[in-house]
Amino acid sequence: MEKLNQINHSNGFLYGHFILIVVALVVIEILYIKFVKKQKYDFGSTVGSFGVAIGNLLLRPLSIGFTTFIFTFFERFALFHFKIDNIFVWVAGFFAFEFCYYWMHRLHHTIRFMWASHAVHHSANVYSFPAAIRLGWLSIVSLGWAFYLPLVLIGFPSVMIGALLTFNLAYQFILHTEISPKWGVLEYFLNTPNHHRIHHASNSQYIDKNYGGTLIIYDYLFGTFAKDDGNEMVKFGLTQPINSINPFVIALREYWLIIKDCSKAKKLGEVLKILISKP
Numbered sequence: 001m002e003k004l005n006q007i008n009h010s011n012g013f014l015y016g017h018f019i020l021i022v023v024a025l026v027v028i029e030i031l032y033i034k035f036v037k038k039q040k041y042d043f044g045s046t047v048g049s050f051g052v053a054i055g056n057l058l059l060r061p062l063s064i065g066f067t068t069f070i071f072t073f074f075e076r077f078a079l080f081h082f083k084i085d086n087i088f089v090w091v092a093g094f095f096a097f098e099f100c101y102y103w104m105h106r107l108h109h110t111i112r113f114m115w116a117s118h119a120v121h122h123s124a125n126v127y128s129f130p131a132a133i134r135l136g137w138l139s140i141v142s143l144g145w146a147f148y149l150p151l152v153l154i155g156f157p158s159v160m161i162g163a164l165l166t167f168n169l170a171y172q173f174i175l176h177t178e179i180s181p182k183w184g185v186l187e188y189f190l191n192t193p194n195h196h197r198i199h200h201a202s203n204s205q206y207i208d209k210n211y212g213g214t215l216i217i218y219d220y221l222f223g224t225f226a227k228d229d230g231n232e233m234v235k236f237g238l239t240q241p242i243n244s245i246n247p248f249v250i251a252l253r254e255y256w257l258i259i260k261d262c263s264k265a266k267k268l269g270e271v272l273k274i275l276i277s278k279p
Contacts, residue, residue, distance in 0.1 A: 018170060019053075025174075026129050032179050033128075042126045044245045049130035051247030052120060056135045067145045071158035080155030093156045095215075097148070097164040102218040104147035105211040115279040116254035117142035123250050125237035127197050132176035137251045168213045172196070191216045198226050201234045254279075 026046065033041050075081075082089040108118040117136030124131035136142065148161050174180075175196040183192045191212040199210040209226035212219050219225035228234060242250055258274065265271045 018173075019057075022053075022129065022133060022173065029129050029177060029179060037179075042128075045124050045126050045128070046130040048245035048247060048250055049124060049134050051245070052135070052137075052250050053133040055137050055247055055251055056133075059137050063139050063145075066140055068158070068162070070145060070149070071152050071161065074149060074152050075158055078153055078155040082155045082157065084157045084160055089156070090160070093151070093160050094164060096151055096154075096156065097161065097168070098213055098215045099218060100147045100151060101168060101213040102211050102222070104144050105213070106208075106222075106224070107147075108142065108144070109208050109211070110278055111275075112258065112277050112279050113275040114142045114144075116258055117144075119238060119254045119279070120251050122200060122238055123242045123253075124200075125241055125243070127176065127178050127200055127236045129173070129176050131200070131236075132173040134250065138255070171214050176200075187216075189215060189217050195219075195225075195227070197234065197236075198228060200236050202237055202239050203232065203235055205229065206234070207239075 030041050033039050082093075105118075108114040117138050120136040121131075121134050124134055139145075148165070151161055152158055172191070175191060175193045177193055178197060180193040182194050183190065186192065187194060191210070191214055195210045195212070195216050198206050201207070206226055209224055210216065210219050211224055216225065242253060244250065261274050262271045265274060
């Protein structure tokens with residue numbers, strides 16, 4: 001319980017400061033788009049994004065508490081118990097975590113009940129910093145936490161996994177903008193704004209590409225890497241766009257569509273097929 005309280009307090013502290021950084025970067029992006037690029041800024045999309053972020057913030061203690069309980073419970077069954085003060089453990093943990101994140105992310109694009117939560121993140125029709133804070137409210141249901149459980153069972157400390165996840169999410173925030181230049185040689189092994197904008201594209205040739213979190217190397221290894229082919233303008237958002245700025249519509253629409261489809265099913269097998277089908 002003491003560890004749970006410490007992690008909740010730490011995450012709450014970091015998340016609060018993170019929101020302040022988000023606001024500052026959003027202001028910079030607005031000024032750049034309006035006065036440098038001289039384009040119209042979509043304030044409605046930003047309002048919707050912050051509405052979703054507030055809902056996520058209110059529910060975050062529940063998801064953190066649940067995940068912390070699961071990880072700390074299974075730590076006692078770990079094959080090994082790696083030392084958190086060992087730099088090599090951190091390096092190995094980083095690459096192992098990124099591997100798990102890649103497959104978690106990929107399956108969230110492949111299995112419908114998982115996609116229902118992740119679709120929230122892809123719902124913004126513009127690619128800007130606020131899109132990064134559109135995070136699903138029901139991450140517990142989507143089982144994202146389960147993909148990191150093998151790391152706990154191998155022997156990586158749960159606190160380390162939590163820290164790597166926090167770093168991963170914070171890093172990805174800076175990727176959600178079109179005002180960043182390309183990153184040169186770093187583009188070959190890091191996920192960058194140039195790569196991640198393609199992940200958010202709804203053009204048919206870009207769907208289900210560039211799943212990496214901090215790294216892009218696993219997309220190269222598993223054949224899911226794509227870059228802007230320059231043949232057409234990159235479109236963002238879902239293939240069936242959400243034009244509402246209502247955070248409840250943004251966060252829950254995919255669940256509502258699943259419920260509607262399941263209500264028409266006549267057998268349990270049909271319900272299960274709907275839940276695990278491709279979005």
